[in-house]
Amino acid sequence: MPTRSISCSRSLKPKSTIFVLISACSITCLALWLFLDYGSSTGPSSFTTKPICPDSDIPELVGQRKPNLNETTTAHAEEHIFGPSAGKVRTAVKRANEILLKKLVDPKTGNINHVDWLFDQVLDPEAMHISNYWYLPGGHWKPMNCLPKWKVAILIPFRDRFVHLPIFLQNLIPMLQKQLLEFSFFVVEQANQELFNRAMLMNVGFLESLNFTDYDCFIIHDVDHVPIDDHNYYGCSRMPRHFISGDDYRNYKLPYADSFGGVTGFTKANIRSINGFPNVYWGWGCEDDEILLRVKDARLKITRDKGPIGYYNVIMHHHEGAPKGKDRRALLGTFKRRIGMDGLSNIVYPTPVYDLHTLYTNVSVDIKKIKPHY
Ligand SMILES: *[C@@H]1O[C@H](CO)[C@@H](O)[C@H](O)[C@H]1NC(C)=O
Numbered sequence: 001m002p003t004r005s006i007s008c009s010r011s012l013k014p015k016s017t018i019f020v021l022i023s024a025c026s027i028t029c030l031a032l033w034l035f036l037d038y039g040s041s042t043g044p045s046s047f048t049t050k051p052i053c054p055d056s057d058i059p060e061l062v063g064q065r066k067p068n069l070n071e072t073t074t075a076h077a078e079e080h081i082f083g084p085s086a087g088k089v090r091t092a093v094k095r096a097n098e099i100l101l102k103k104l105v106d107p108k109t110g111n112i113n114h115v116d117w118l119f120d121q122v123l124d125p126e127a128m129h130i131s132n133y134w135y136l137p138g139g140h141w142k143p144m145n146c147l148p149k150w151k152v153a154i155l156i157p158f159r160d161r162f163v164h165l166p167i168f169l170q171n172l173i174p175m176l177q178k179q180l181l182e183f184s185f186f187v188v189e190q191a192n193q194e195l196f197n198r199a200m201l202m203n204v205g206f207l208e209s210l211n212f213t214d215y216d217c218f219i220i221h222d223v224d225h226v227p228i229d230d231h232n233y234y235g236c237s238r239m240p241r242h243f244i245s246g247d248d249y250r251n252y253k254l255p256y257a258d259s260f261g262g263v264t265g266f267t268k269a270n271i272r273s274i275n276g277f278p279n280v281y282w283g284w285g286c287e288d289d290e291i292l293l294r295v296k297d298a299r300l301k302i303t304r305d306k307g308p309i310g311y312y313n314v315i316m317h318h319h320e321g322a323p324k325g326k327d328r329r330a331l332l333g334t335f336k337r338r339i340g341m342d343g344l345s346n347i348v349y350p351t352p353v354y355d356l357h358t359l360y361t362n363v364s365v366d367i368k369k370i371k372p373h374y
Pocket residue numbers: 068070
């Protein structure tokens with residue numbers, strides 16, 4: 001077992017108090033004491049003093065590696081990530097979907113309880129302790145031995161790419177663990193046969209992930225892109241950010257200089273300052289160009305690494321090209337008129353279906369066209 005972090009509250013607890021408690025109290029008191037002690041010594045709770053996790057010069061980070069893009073099953077990906085704990089984790093996730101999902105939604109208010117609370121209160125800590133990380137069903141990870149610089153929500157707009165998902169997760173999770181980030185995966189799935197609306201799913205993912213905890217960093221990730229250099233840091237230090245400087249599919253070149261697709265990152269404030277993402281792009285294409293226009297309009301500066309740090313491998317597609325949006329270029333011309341009223345400010349959608357998986361949280365949503373007010 002990795003060493004547990006030193007707990008302040010434990011050392012502050014005078015021995016005499018414990019003696020009085022134990023001798024004077026009934027079983028209930030003892031249970032309460034055990035509970036408090038559990039909370040302070042084993043949970044990743046805020047009582048503990050820990051160093052801040054570094055965001056650079058982490059010895060575990062290696063440069064370029066060859067990702068394993070071979071087709072795999074979810075079970076294999078789980079074994080790769082959880083090792084001998086895979087069985088325990090699957091059982092916990094099953095239980096979590098029966099019990100935790102009920103706890104997740106507060107029956108009184110209907111609000112979702114934050115995962116921070118759940119990290120501390122709900123789960124068997126032994127089951128959820130995976131190498132140097134705390135793990136919570138639904139693919140939420142938190143470093144044990146240091147305070148993460150960023151709480152990162154990885155939002156994956158999704159439909160039908162079931163072959164790509166385990167390959168993607170099996171490569172991403174070890175990299176983010178080495179980077180000592182707190183992170184969660186949200187697969188935001190469009191649950192209908194309308195044209196795919198990537199940007200609206202990004203809005204849904206942003207809003208819904210904030211129900212789980214107070215993420216401060218959002219990375220919107222295509223499921224077929226795998227970073228190949230550990231130094232491609234997924235924290236939010238220099239946002240907004242385009243993480244890709246090239247991929248193997250395009251000979252490690254960008255499709256065009258102003259490209260802003262594939263993998264992008266924003267702070268919460270960034271996203272709010274551009275009114276989120278447009279809801280009107282049904283079908284592939286141009287929504288990323290509009291997002292770039294919004295970013296520029298808000299006078300935000302985009303960062304991107306040059307060269308190998310930003311290289312990605314693309315998982316090959318085994319299906320036909322997805323249909324493009326017909327009116328996408330015309331829409332781009334109207335962005336200035338829409339920016340204030342098309343995005344977070346006007347989005348409506350039915351309550352999504354949540355499903356906790358071992359490696360991710362599935363947010364499945366039947367998005368519909370929104371009547372324009374402009
Ligand atoms: C991926 O598949 C290739 C070809 O089948 C094989 O040679 C290679 O060892 C596999 N890679 C891994 C990491 O399993």
